[in-house]
Amino acid sequence: MKEKVKMKKGAILSRLLPYLLRYKLLFSICILLTVGGNLLALAGPYASGLAIDAMELGTGHVDFSSVGFYAVLMVVLYVASSILSYALARLMIVISRRVVNTMRRDVFNKLTELPVGYFDMNQTGDILSRISYDIDTINTSLSNDVVQVLSSVVTVVGALAMMLAISPVLVLVFVVTVPLSFVLTKKITGFTRPLFRKRSAKLGELNGFVEEMISGQKTLRAYSQEENTIKKLDRQNDETVDAYYKADYYGSLVGPSVNFVNNLSLSLVSFFGAILFLNNAISIGNISSFVLYSRKFSGPINEIANIVGELQSAFSAAERVFRLLDEAPEPADAAGAIDLKAVDGEVELSHINFGYTPDRQIIKDLSLHVPKGALIAIVGPTGAGKTTIINLLMRFYDVDSGEIRLDGHPVQTLTRKSLRLNYSMVLQDTWLFSGTVFENIAYGSETATRADVERVCKACGIHEYIMTLPEGYDTVLDDDGANISKGQKQLMTIARAMLLDASLLILDEATSNVDTRTEQRIQRAMRALMADKTCFVIAHRLSTIRNADMILVVRDGEIVERGTHETLMAQDTFYKQLYNAQFA
C-alpha cells in the first residue's frame, strides 16, 4: 500500500490536543502544580541566600536564630515542593494513561468499523504495531514533554523579565541567537521528519515480517528454510535498525546545536557586557546576575529543543495512528434502513457484477432466484467465484452493479446488522478466540443458556469431546487453540452457527475437514434444525449435496448450469463430468 500525502504537523497537533483537553480540569491542576512547584523551587535558593546573609558578620557573630528560622523555612519549602512534584507526576500519569487508554480504544473501535477488505489488505503485524508501539511513543512524549514544556515556559518568562530589568541592551544579544537556534532547529527537524516517519514504517514492516515468518514456521522448517529466513530477517532487520539509526542520529543533532548557540550567546554576553562596562553602562554585579539569568533562560530553551526531537517521533507515530483512524469505515447503513427481523428467507440476485480490484472482474452478470427454504448448492472448479458470492450475500463487499434482495428488500435498504444476523455462517477458516468453550459457542446469541449450548453440541457430536477437556465447557482455549484439532474447532464453529436461530444458512466448504460420518450427523441435525430455512452450501463432496433443491454450477464467475442433481445428471453437463470425476 502506498502511503498517501503526508499529514501537516498542525493537523496532527490539532487532533492530538483534544485527547488532552478532554481532561481540562486535571490538566489545569497540572499547570497550577507546575507553576507552584517552579516558584517553590526558586524560593528555596532565595531562602538559603537569606540564611547565608545571616552568617555574613563572620566568626563568632552568626545570627543563629535567623539561620535556624531560614533553615526551617527551607525544609518547609523543599518538602512542599517535593510533594507538589510528586503530585504532579501522579496526576500526569493518570492523565497520560487515560489518554492512551482512550486512544487504544478509539483505534480498536475503528478496527471494528472497518470493512472486511481492510483486513484482507493489511498485515496484522502492522495493525498491532500501530495500537501498541505507535501509541506508546505518543504517550512517552505526552507524559514527559508536556510538563517539561510547561515548566520551561514559566522559567523562560521569569528569566526574560529579570534580564530586561537589568539591561535591555544586552538582551539584544538574544535577538540574534534565539532566532538562530530556532532556524537551526527547524532546519534539522525539517530534515529529520521523513526519517522518523520511515522509522515507524520500517518497524511496522518488521512486525509484519516477523509475524508472517513465525506463524509459518512449521512450513519453513519442513523445507529447512531456517537459514534463508534468517537471511531475509537480516535484510529486514538491517533496514529497520538503519532507519532507527538515521532518525536517532539526525534527531540528536538538535541538542548539541542548540547548546552551541547558547554557549555562543554566553560568549557574546560577556564580550558585549565588557564593552558596556567599559562605557560605564553596567556594573559587574549586574553582568554576573545577567549571566545567571541567561543560563536559566537558555537552559529551558535547550530542553525544548531536545523535546522537539522526541516530538518528531511522536508526530510520525501519531500520523500512523490517525491514518488508521481516517480509513473509510464500512459505509453507514442507508438513511431509514430497515431493521429486518425474522425474514422468510427468499433471496433474489439480479445482474450482479463484481471484482475485488477494478481490473479483474470475478462475477459477471449473475442472476438467481432462491425461494424460501431452498437448499442451494454452489459447486464448480476452484477459483470460479464461489466464496465471492458469500462475500456479497453477507455484504462483506458491496456489488459493483446489480441488486441483491432479501424478502423483496434490496439489501442496501437494510441495516447490515439485521441482514447479517439473518444468516448463520460456517466458514472455511475456523475462528475461535481466547475465551471458554462456552463463550465461543454462545458467541452468536447473547441469551443462550448452558442447556442450549449443550443441546447444539450434542447435535454436532462434540459434546462428549468437550466433556473430556479439563474444565468441560469452562475450559479456556488458549492462543491459536493449539490444544484442539482443526476438526474439533470446526465442529465448535458449526455448533456456534447452529445455535444462532437464523432463517438462512451459509456453509462455505465448512465440512471439508470433518469425516463423512460426522458430516452426515451434522447434515441430519442441520436439516432438522433448518426446516423451512434457506441454505447456501459450497461443497466439493458432491455426494453430500445430491438432495439440494438447486445446484448452481459456477465456472469462471458465471453460472453455467443450474438444476437438481437428477436433471443435471440426465444430460451431458459439466456437472456430470465433475460428479463422475470424483471417484477417479
Added chain:
Amino acid sequence: MKRLAVYLKPFIPRMSVGFCIKAGGTLVELVIPWILSYIIDDLIPLGEIGPVCVWGVLMIVCSLLAWIGNIAANRMASAVARDCTRQIRHDLFRRISYLSERRVDQFSIPSLISRMTSDTYVLHQTVGMIQRLGVRAPILLVGGVIVTLTLDPVLTLIMVATLPIVGAITFYVSRKGVRLFRIVQKASDGMLRVVRENAVGIRVIKALSKSAYERERFKRVNDDLTEKERTAEKTMALINPVMSLLLNLGIVAVIVVGGVRVNNGTTEIGKIIAFMNLFTIVLNALMAINRMFTMLSRAAASSARVLEVLDTPVELFETEPHYSFLPEHAPHIAFRNVVFRYDRGTFTVRGLNFELQRGETLGIIGATGAGKSTVIRALMRYYDVKEGAIEIDGVDIRHYATTDLRAKFGVVFQNDTLFKDTIRENIRLGRNLSDEELIEAARRAQALDFIEEQGGLDAPVAIKGANLSGGQKQRLLVARALAGNPEILVLDDSSSALDYKTDARLREEIRLHYAQATKIIVAQRVSSIMHAEKILVMENGRVIGMGTHDELMETCPLYREIGESQIGEGRVGPAAGEGVLA
C-alpha cells in the same frame, strides 16, 4: 540484564572512543563557565578590551568543540545501539527458528512475536539512551563531589551522607519496577491477542454483529493493561521527588552546620555559596542517573523476556548424523510400536506399527482429532516420540541430522502457509531449483493455468495468500511439495478445497511422476486414498484398521461406513474408479 551486556562487548572499543569524546565534550562545556567567571571576575575590572576578546574567542572555540564532540559522540552511540540491536534481533530470531515445536507451544506464537518486536525495540532505545546519559551524568556527579571535597571535606560529607539513602531507595524502587514492568508486558500481550483475534476473525465478528461485544472485550484488556501500567509508573514516579527532597535536606544541614563552622571560623561564607551552585549540578546528575534507572528497569523486563528465549535449549537439532552406514533391505519408513503424547492435554496416539517400502503409498483416514496429523508431526520430528521408534532406511530418525531428515520430504500441511512474496518464491521456498523445475511442478500440481492467469511466476502472492482462492492456495502448496522431487511426499488434507476433477488429475500426475517417492496421504475422502498399498484407519489416537481398500471394506466397519457413504451403493471398489482414470 547483565547477561545481555555480552552483546555490548564487541563494541567496547567503539563505545570507549565515544565515551572519551563525550567526556571531552562535557568537560569543555564545564570550561566555558570557568572562562566566563574569569572574564567577569578578573578581566573586566582591568578595563582592557584586548584580553576580553582573546578569551571571548576561546569561549567560542570551546563551544564549537563541545558542539562537534557531542554530535560525534551521539553518532557513535546511535551506531553502537544499531549494531547491538541488529545482533540481538538476529540471534533471537535464529533461536526462535530452531526452537522445538514443543517449546514454541509453550511460549505461544504471539508472545514470541512480541518478544521479537516490542522487546527488542525497548532494548534498542535503552542502549542508545544509556550511552548518551551514562557519561555526562557520572562526570558531573563525580566532578561536582570532587570540587566540593577540595572546598570543605566536612560539609561535603554531610551533603554526601544522604547519597546512600538515595541509592538504597532508588535500588529498592527500581527492583520493584522490574517486576511491575514484567506484569505490564504480560498484560500488553493479552491486549494484543484480542486485537490479533479481531483482525483474523473479522468475518465471523461481522456476520454475528459482535462488534459491540468485541469492544467490551477489548475494553476489559485495555483497562487491565492501563491499570498495570499506571501502577508501575506510579511506583517509579516516587524516586525523583524523594531524591531531590533528601538532597535538599542535605543542603539545609550544610547550611546549619556551615553556620556553626562559620561561627567557629573553620569555614567561609564564599564556600557555602559555592556549595549551593555545585549542589545544583550534583542534583541534576542524580536525576539523569535516575532516569537511566527507570529506563533500565523497563529494559530489564524486556531483556528477561528475550533471554528466556535465548536460554531455551534447542532440543531436537542435531548437527552430526549418528549412523555410519545404512542397513540394506530395510523398509523405507517404519513405525515401531510408537506412542506419542503432547505435553499439553491428555491426547495420546499409540499402537503405530507399520512398514512402508520405497514407492508405496500410505493413506490415513479417520475422524477429526483421531491423530492423523500427529503421525506426520512425529515422522518429520517436530516432536519426539514417547515410546518406540520411527525409522527411515532402517535408521532411527533421531540419529539423522534434522536438516538431512527433512530434506527427504516434500510436504503440504493442513492449513499450510503462503508467504507475501512472488509465486516463484512460494513454490521454490529458498531451495536451489530452476524455473523449469518450478513450472513443471506447478503443471503437475494443476496450478499452471491460474499461475499464468495471474501473470506467471513473478506474480505476487498477497499476505496469507489473500489474492488466491482456497483451491488455488492448495495447488500452489502442492506445487511447492512436488518441486523438490522429494523422497517422501506428505500431503495432509491438501486437496480438501479442490474439486474432484482437479484432485483426480493431480493424483494421476503424482502416480506417473513420483513412482519412486514414498507417499503419505491424509484425507477425508476415500477416493483420495483407496489405491494406497496401505491404509491406516484411525480413531481417538488408535489404529483401528490397517490394510488395502478391499481388505478394509471387509474387516473394518468404520472404513466401510465411510466408504459407502462417499462412494454410494454399488460403486464400491477400485474397478469403478480405475475405469474413469483409464
